[in-house]
Amino acid sequence: MEFLLRYLWDILQGFIVTVEVTLFGAFAGLALGTLLALGDLYGGRVVSILIGAYTEFFRGSPIIVQLFFFYFSIPSLLETTFDAFAVGLVVFALNSAAYQKGYIKGAIAVISEDQMMAALSLGLSKIKAIFYVILPQALRLVIPAWSNEFCSLTKSTAALLVIGVKDLTSVGLRISSWHFRYVETFLVVAIIYLAWVTVVTKIADEVYERVKIPGIEISA
């Protein structure tokens, strides 16, 4: 496996790209997913239909098609080109938002209308009620689902190689094909993915435990 040491720097570069895309995708997806969930629940019929269409597009088509769409189709319509890495960031954020919207909406449903009514009864506006009462509870509940989403998002980022982004998988493919050493290379690549996912999900578990509301849990 010593030959891999020569490529340590390249592997690290690939790993950093993967880290950037997964973190950005998961957090931007959380922020956008929260807005989508709120729009869907409180935004009225038209907004809800538009959000439904958005969600269907990103959940209903392969991630590779989505990458092609944003990397080839849209720029060709606009007669321009986009940076592959930027496309990667955007597509994974948009894609993850579509999934996270569902989780957040579900968490808000668990909290139910009673909490909203109690907040309104005090004279809070709907927006303040969402901000001070609904979201603090929903976002706590959604941490385990976010953690799951992070795992699956991380694995999908391997698709970035189809638009030429030099992520971990793409770097691994290059090294292994130069040396015809597929076994060792992808073993190492897989272990790096596993380590990354493990670290982040452990942190998420820890955060979940720390911010947990006494007595309120999602039953497994």
Next chain:
Amino acid sequence: MTEIVMECKNLWKIYKDIVAVRDVSLQIREGEIKLIFGPSGSGKSTLLRCLAMLTTPTKGDVFLRGECLTKPGVDLNKARARIGFVFQHIYLFHHLTALGNVELALRHVLKLPKDEARKRAMSALEEVKMEKWANYYPAQLSGGQQQRVGIARALARNPDIILLDEPTSALDPELTGEVIDTLRDLAKKGTTMLIVSHEMPFAQEVADEMIFFDEGTIVETGTPEHFFTNPSTERAKKFMMRLIKRTRRE
């Protein structure tokens, strides 16, 4: 006569094909305590929610100190800030401590500075004798304690009136006493209240007027004395008999 705090005129609430509230008119004056009672499902909760503008009445008007809340363009958040509401199922905010629950509206509705909000929230908790539990979360409190926090939350803003929707009926029988004691204290202080309740000894003690409610409307009103001795309608008579029997059993 003292000022009318809350009033509704010819109030209706109709859901698709169910009439929940049918042509109800009533007034509550400063310092008055009125008690609504009647069979379950008769629309008492809906009436209270309409008065607090938590549901929009289908027809009719609600007034708070003479200001009409049912005409378009009224700032309902402002109106609700002046009405205290206590729920049957309490609905404390799970993610906030007892103090946090009481403080929330003081901070973000009345917009008081942090220290002052905290002080007032603590004194509201003292009023319901829950100051020792200020830093506990709802799930760590008993039902009766939770409801006392619910009452503190409703009264901390010094609302013009407090509406209480069966504040004891979701509690275990041994826990109702502490909540009733709290309400008795409020009554002594002259708090204006409209209470839905079937706690008859309590009603007899504090209510200025009792309102018998059935099938979405007021059937009969009178003093506790009137209802305990000689209700005039057959329906009220039957219902009182059942309540008194139940109370004796307890």
